[in-house]
Structure formats: C-alpha cells, structure tokens
Amino acid sequence: MTTSPTVAAIRTEGRLLAREPIALFWIIGFPSILLVLLGLIPSFREESAELGGQSLIQLYVGTLVLLSMIVAAGQAMPEVLIGYRQRRVLRRLQTTPLGPARLILAQAVVYAGAIVAAAVLCLAIGRVAFGAPLPQAPGAYLLTFLLALAAMLSVGAVVTAVAPNPAVGNVLAMAVLFSFMFTAGVWLPVQAMPDTLAQVVGYTPMGAATEALNQATLGEFPDLVHLAVTAGWTVVLSLVAVRTFRWE
Amino acid sequence: MTQTAVVVDGLRKSYGDKVAVDEVSFSVEAGEIFGILGPNGAGKTTTVEAIAGLRVGDTGRIRVHGIDPWTDRDGLTRVLGIQLQEAQLQEKITVREALELWSSFYDTPRPWQELIERVGLGEHRDRRFGKLSGGQQQRLSIALALVGAPQVAVLDELSTGLDPRARREMWDLVRELRDNGTTVLLVTHAMDEAQLLCDRIAIVKDGRVAALDTPDGLIRSATAATVTSFRVDSAIDLVALRELPGVADVRSDAGRVVVEGSEGTSLAVLDRVRDSGITPRDLRVVDGSLDTAYLDLTTEESA
Incomplete structure (x- = not known):
C-alpha cells in the first residue's frame, strides 16, 4: 500500500484540522449560525427596491460564504503555518522528500475543503430557510468563488510570510479579519453601502468578490472589473508572499 | 573495499x-x-x-x-x-x-x-x-x-x-x-x-x-596519559608541581587539584605534596580519557 507523499500530507493535515473544534466552529459553524440569526429578523427578509428587489438576507448568503474564507484562509491557516515555522516543523520537512512547500499546499487544500463545506451549508440554509435563490449562473459563481479563495489564500500567505512570530501573526490576522469582514459586507452588505463607500470597497478583494458573487447569484456574468480586481490582488499578494517568505 | x-x-x-x-x-x-x-x-x-x-x-x-x-x-x-x-x-x-x-x-x-x-x-x-x-x-x-x-x-x-x-x-x-x-x-x-x-x-x-x-588516538596524543587529582586543606604551590618532570598540566578544578602527566608522575607529585607538609585527601589516579584530550584541544590556557 503506497500513498503519494502529498496525499498523505493532505490526509494528515485534514485529521489535524478535525482535532481543532474551535477553528472548525468559526470556519463552518459561525457563518451559518450568523445567517440563521440575521434571517430571524423580519426586515432582513423583506425584498427592497433600493437593493434591486433583493432582500438583505439574500445578500448575506454571499457575504457569509466569504466570511468563512476570511476566517479560514486569513486567520486560521496563517496561525497554524506561523506555528509550524516557529516550532521548526517546516525546517524539519526540508530534510525530507516531501519538502515544506507541499505541507503548505496540503494546508491550503484542507482549508479549502472546509470553506467549500461552509459555502454549501450557507447556500443550503439560505435556500431552505429563507428562500434565497441558489446561484443562477453556477459556472460564474464557481469561478468567482475560486478567485476569491485564491485571493484570501494569498492574503494568508502574506500574513504568514511577514509575521516574525506568532504574537505578531495573531495581531496581523485579527487586523485582516476585521477589515476584510467589513469589505465583504458582514456589517453592512456592500450593495447597501453608500455609493462612494461601495465604490472604494469594490476595489478590495472581498468587496469585489461580494459584488461578483451577487451578480452570479442573479444569473449575470459578473462585471469583469470585479473579477480583475480579485485576481489582481491575488497576483500582487502572491508575489509579496513569495518574496518575503521564510522557511525558518 | x-x-x-x-x-x-x-x-x-x-x-x-x-x-x-x-x-x-x-x-x-x-x-x-x-x-x-x-x-x-x-x-x-x-x-x-x-x-x-x-x-x-x-x-x-x-x-x-x-x-x-x-x-x-x-x-x-x-x-x-x-x-x-x-x-x-x-x-x-x-x-x-x-x-x-x-x-x-x-x-x-x-x-x-x-x-x-x-x-x-x-x-x-x-x-x-x-x-x-x-x-x-x-x-x-x-x-x-x-x-x-x-x-x-x-x-x-x-x-x-x-x-x-x-x-x-x-x-x-x-x-x-x-x-x-x-x-x-x-x-x-x-x-x-x-x-x-x-x-x-x-x-x-x-x-x-x-x-x-x-578515540584511542586522541587519548594517546593527549599530553596526559594519567590524571591525578586530590583535595588539600591548605594552599599549595601549583607552580612547583607544574615544574616536576613529566607533568603536563596542573589546575585547580572544582576544589580539586588536578595534575595531568605521563605515567609515574603521580608518585612524584604526591611526594612533593607531602614534603610541603600537606596531606592529600580523596586521592584519585585515573587513565587519561577523551575528556582530557578534548580539554587539551578546546580549552584555552589552563589556570
């Protein structure tokens, strides 16, 4: 019985994530619970002309899909990887055929899996409990989802790369968490923001992703500018991460 | 091969x-x-x-x-x-x-x-x-x-x-x-x-x-094939001991006088100590070890 090293690493990191109930709660449970709580507010379920005939809760489905990404890729994963570097796990793996890069890949795969689970749960709850439509343009939705995921993973990579120790990493991750929650529309959906603010937020990775997810939900192909903003951030942040990353 | x-x-x-x-x-x-x-x-x-x-x-x-x-x-x-x-x-x-x-x-x-x-x-x-x-x-x-x-x-x-x-x-x-x-x-x-x-x-x-x-080669090449060590109650002239024939090194180490040298240095050292009216206590004479060779090579000037 032989397993490829990468597959074995993914399996191991998956098991290890399964042993972190608190992280799993924030990644998978919390967005769905928030969706349910917001959905219980009657006014959130009312369709609004100002929102183009959508209800607030419909907009929140996409935002909360992104929230899971922000928590997983922007906070949980960097903390684990900074810990691995601090504990010299990455250095240890440099002396094996696996190498540290494939451990990081395994981490990304595992967190992506958790994020997909959270997204499916949010979409299902939105549909079943609050009648929010499933994505009408599933291909465009998936494309946007993947671009947003790549953007968040690159944000997490930058946090991991520049944090000299777990304490600083924690501070950076918290800063990412709150600012990205805002731009994803957790406090106020981007579509409900005043125009000027919405325009500025639209140039952030999560702001653009929120707009694009909403368009794909309504069955439109997202504006290219939203996709380009999300992809552009990914390219820039990935370069920064690669330039500044330290294995030890 | x-x-x-x-x-x-x-x-x-x-x-x-x-x-x-x-x-x-x-x-x-x-x-x-x-x-x-x-x-x-x-x-x-x-x-x-x-x-x-x-x-x-x-x-x-x-x-x-x-x-x-x-x-x-x-x-x-x-x-x-x-x-x-x-x-x-x-x-x-x-x-x-x-x-x-x-x-x-x-x-x-x-x-x-x-x-x-x-x-x-x-x-x-x-x-x-x-x-x-x-x-x-x-x-x-x-x-x-x-x-x-x-x-x-x-x-x-x-x-x-x-x-x-x-x-x-x-x-x-x-x-x-x-x-x-x-x-x-x-x-x-x-x-x-x-x-x-x-x-x-x-x-x-x-x-x-x-x-x-x-390991044997290192020990042999060390200046000390034997190590003699003991405690004394009063001051002792380390310089005089160092001048005895065959003595490679004399130092005071954790309250003990330690003399390293070739075979036979032990008796000469003990005679000299007793001549000065001092009785050595806790006397030990051992083979040189890797420790000695190691210290020879890695310690700066001995005291």
Whole structure:
C-alpha cells in the first residue's frame, strides 16, 4: 500500500484540522449560525427596491460564504503555518522528500475543503430557510468563488510570510479579519453601502468578490472589473508572499 | 573495499561578520560512526546543516554519496536522514501518524512498526506529539530520521534529554545501524557517548577541525596519559608541581587539584605534596580519557 507523499500530507493535515473544534466552529459553524440569526429578523427578509428587489438576507448568503474564507484562509491557516515555522516543523520537512512547500499546499487544500463545506451549508440554509435563490449562473459563481479563495489564500500567505512570530501573526490576522469582514459586507452588505463607500470597497478583494458573487447569484456574468480586481490582488499578494517568505 | 559516504572539503560559512565554520574538511567512510565534538558555538551544527542541505556554504564543497546537498536537495533527502535539534512536529499529530506520514515520503521505508518498538515508543503510539515528554519527543525524532532507511544518518545531540537507560538503548540502536552498513554522523558534546560509539572523531573548535582521530588516538596524543587529582586543606604551590618532570598540566578544578602527566608522575607529585607538609585527601589516579584530550584541544590556557 503506497500513498503519494502529498496525499498523505493532505490526509494528515485534514485529521489535524478535525482535532481543532474551535477553528472548525468559526470556519463552518459561525457563518451559518450568523445567517440563521440575521434571517430571524423580519426586515432582513423583506425584498427592497433600493437593493434591486433583493432582500438583505439574500445578500448575506454571499457575504457569509466569504466570511468563512476570511476566517479560514486569513486567520486560521496563517496561525497554524506561523506555528509550524516557529516550532521548526517546516525546517524539519526540508530534510525530507516531501519538502515544506507541499505541507503548505496540503494546508491550503484542507482549508479549502472546509470553506467549500461552509459555502454549501450557507447556500443550503439560505435556500431552505429563507428562500434565497441558489446561484443562477453556477459556472460564474464557481469561478468567482475560486478567485476569491485564491485571493484570501494569498492574503494568508502574506500574513504568514511577514509575521516574525506568532504574537505578531495573531495581531496581523485579527487586523485582516476585521477589515476584510467589513469589505465583504458582514456589517453592512456592500450593495447597501453608500455609493462612494461601495465604490472604494469594490476595489478590495472581498468587496469585489461580494459584488461578483451577487451578480452570479442573479444569473449575470459578473462585471469583469470585479473579477480583475480579485485576481489582481491575488497576483500582487502572491508575489509579496513569495518574496518575503521564510522557511525558518 | 571502503566507500566514501560524506566528503566535506574546505567548508566555510559566515553569518554577517561572524565566521561560523572555516576551512572544515573531513571525509566519512561508509558504515562508520563519525563523531563531531566541540564546545557550543564551535560550528558543529552549522557543519551538519550544510551536509543536510539546510545551509549553503560560502565556499567549499560537500558530497554525500556523490550528491551535492546544496543543489540537489531532493536527491539528498533520499539518502540522508537527520534528527535536528529543537525541531518539533505538529502539536496534535500522534506518534503513529507521524511515522506513517514520514514512511509515505520514501520508496522503501523501514517498517515503522518495528522502529517504534526499537525506540521504545510502542505503548505511546496513539499519543499526540504535544503530550510526549521531552525524551519521548527526542526518540520519535530519531525514529523519523531513520524511517527512510537512509544511507547516512545525522544525529544532532542524540541523547539530550534522555534518561540513562534510554541513552544506552539509543547507543545500541546506533551500533546496530552501523552494523547494517548505515553511516552515522553523531554530533555531541557528551564525551562518554563519543568515546563509546565513534570509530573516529573530529574535534571542532572555533569553526575549525582541531583534531581528527580514533578515540584511542586522541587519548594517546593527549599530553596526559594519567590524571591525578586530590583535595588539600591548605594552599599549595601549583607552580612547583607544574615544574616536576613529566607533568603536563596542573589546575585547580572544582576544589580539586588536578595534575595531568605521563605515567609515574603521580608518585612524584604526591611526594612533593607531602614534603610541603600537606596531606592529600580523596586521592584519585585515573587513565587519561577523551575528556582530557578534548580539554587539551578546546580549552584555552589552563589556570
């Protein structure tokens, strides 16, 4: 019985994530619970002309899909990887055929899996409990989802790369968490923001992703500018991460 | 026919202004237990990290079974296993999971079920890394270095944190590795360990190889074949003792007067001490050891 090293690493990191109930709660449970709580507010379920005939809760489905990404890729994963570097796990793996890069890949795969689970749960709850439509343009939705995921993973990579120790990493991750929650529309959906603010937020990775997810939900192909903003951030942040990353 | 497993040729590595290793050269035959001994900061770890491809030397050249560790790290990881100082694992990974994961890295791993018993972790196989004692973590780290059945095993501070019984078990394991043809590079500052295990020892001091020989050879070359030591209640003239024929060194060490010298110096020393009206207490006369040779080579001027 032989397993490829990468597959074995993914399996191991998956098991290890399964042993972190608190992280799993924030990644998978919390967005769905928030969706349910917001959905219980009657006014959130009312369709609004100002929102183009959508209800607030419909907009929140996409935002909360992104929230899971922000928590997983922007906070949980960097903390684990900074810990691995601090504990010299990455250095240890440099002396094996696996190498540290494939451990990081395994981490990304595992967190992506958790994020997909959270997204499916949010979409299902939105549909079943609050009648929010499933994505009408599933291909465009998936494309946007993947671009947003790549953007968040690159944000997490930058946090991991520049944090000299777990304490600083924690501070950076918290800063990412709150600012990205805002731009994803957790406090106020981007579509409900005043125009000027919405325009500025639209140039952030999560702001653009929120707009694009909403368009794909309504069955439109997202504006290219939203996709380009999300992809552009990914390219820039990935370069920064690669330039500044330290294995030890 | 012997084959050369590791060649280090003119290795130099500096960090900023500090030269960690300078002109270090040695070669290790296949199936040899080769010790690297030296004070803290002498450059031992830098040397083995360069051999393991974790550091690239400023100048010099290293080959491990013909592989250049600085350019072909992937090839190197298939022939060399290393146990690093202070490297840990994921907090919640179990002993068994770590060994299974590490086994998957190699084409022909050593069966981990046997290895886990060999390092005495059989009953802890489902325990998480973070719940292991320091000595157990150390033993797991050794097992992981060996699970790929490497041709060259590098063990850095093998027995740190191990109790005496576990140390002896690890020593047996190292001898067994050698008997099966594995080359072992042992970084240590435990003299007894080096003397018992190593076929040859390089003593590293200030980033250079100060001596390279068998343990016996190092002891013979030391200035002291015998060491005489005792306590005295009153002041004693150390300079007068040093001038006796055959005496190589006299020092005061942890309340004892220690005299090193050739055979027969003991009697001359004791006569001189008694002549000055002083009675030596707790007298000990022992063979010179690797300690003496090591101190000869690594200590600055004796007091």
